Amino acid sequence: MKIVMMGVQGSGKGTQSKMLAEKLNLPHISTGDLFRANIREDTELGRKARQYTDSGQLVPDSVVIDMVADRIKQPDAAGGYIMDGFPRSAVQLAAMEYLSPADRVVMLDLDDDTAIKRLSGRSECVKCGILYGANRKPVKDGVCDNCGEPLKQRSDDQDAAAIKQRLDAYHSEVRTMADYYGWRGVLRQIDGSGTVEEVIEKVLAACN
Numbered sequence: 670m671k672i673v674m675m676g677v678q679g680s681g682k683g684t685q686s687k688m689l690a691e692k693l694n695l696p697h698i699s700t701g702d703l704f705r706a707n708i709r710e711d712t713e714l715g716r717k718a719r720q721y722t723d724s725g726q727l728v729p730d731s732v733v734i735d736m737v738a739d740r741i742k743q744p745d746a747a748g749g750y751i752m753d754g755f756p757r758s759a760v761q762l763a764a765m766e767y768l769s770p771a772d773r774v775v776m777l778d779l780d781d782d783t784a785i786k787r788l789s790g791r792s793e794c795v796k797c798g799i800l801y802g803a804n805r806k807p808v809k810d811g812v813c814d815n816c817g818e819p820l821k822q823r824s825d826d827q828d829a830a831a832i833k834q835r836l837d838a839y840h841s842e843v844r845t846m847a848d849y850y851g852w853r854g855v856l857r858q859i860d861g862s863g864t865v866e867e868v869i870e871k872v873l874a875a876c877n
C-alpha cells in the first residue's frame with residue numbers, strides 16, 4: 670500500500686509516519702530526513718539542498734523528484750511505502766501521480782499556534798539525527814538517548830521567520846493537493862491535536 674502522509678510541520682506527521690511504517694511493515698520515506706542525512710554526510714545532494722533547507726525554502730522540484738524517484742525504486746519499497754514530506758508542490762504531485770500514485774493520503778490537521786508551539790520545542794541529535802519533541806523527550810536533558818551526543822535545535826526551527834514561511838508555504842500548497850486527492854477519493858483528514866496513541870488509531874483506521 671502506498672500511503673502519503675500530509676500535515677503541517679509540528680502536526681506529528683513524522684512520528685505518525687514512523688509508527689505507521691512499523692505497524693504496516695513498510696519503509697518510511699521522509700524527504701526531510703533524506704535531505705538532513707545528505708547534509709550531515711556532506712554529499713553533493715546535501716550541498717545542493719542546504720541553502721534552501723536552512724532558510725525554510727523548498728528545495729527545487731527537480732532535485733526532490735529525482736531523489737524520491739530513486740528511493741521508491743529500491744527493493745524495500747516494492748510493496749508500498751509511507752511517504753512523508755512529498756509531494757509538496759503541484760509539480761511534485763504530478764510527478765507522484767505519474768511515478769507511483771498513492772492509494773491513501775492521510776492529512777493531519779492542526780492549527781498554526783499549536784504547530785508553532787510544538788516546533789519551537791523540537792531538537793535533534795547532532796550525530797544520529799534522532800528527533801526529540803513533545804512526544805519524545807530525552808532521558809537526560811540535551812543528550813541523545815541513542816548515542817550520547819549533544820542535542821541541538823534543528824537549524825530550520827531556530828528562526829521564527831523561517832517557521833512562519835514554512836507554515837505559509839504549507840497552507841498555500843496543501844489546498845491544491847487536498848482538492849485533487851479529495852476528488853480522487855483517497856484523502857482522509859484527521860485531527861492531529863490528540864495524543865500520539867489517539868492519533869495513530871485514527872491513522873490506522875484511515876488506511877483500511
Ligand code: AMP
Nearest residue numbers: 700701721722726727728733754755757
Ligand atoms: P521537513 O523535515 O519535512 O520539514 O523538511 C525539511 C526541509 O527539507 C524543508 O524545509 C525543505 O527545505 C526540504 N524539503 C523536504 N521535503 C521537500 C519537498 N518535498 N520539496 C521541497 N523541499 C523539501
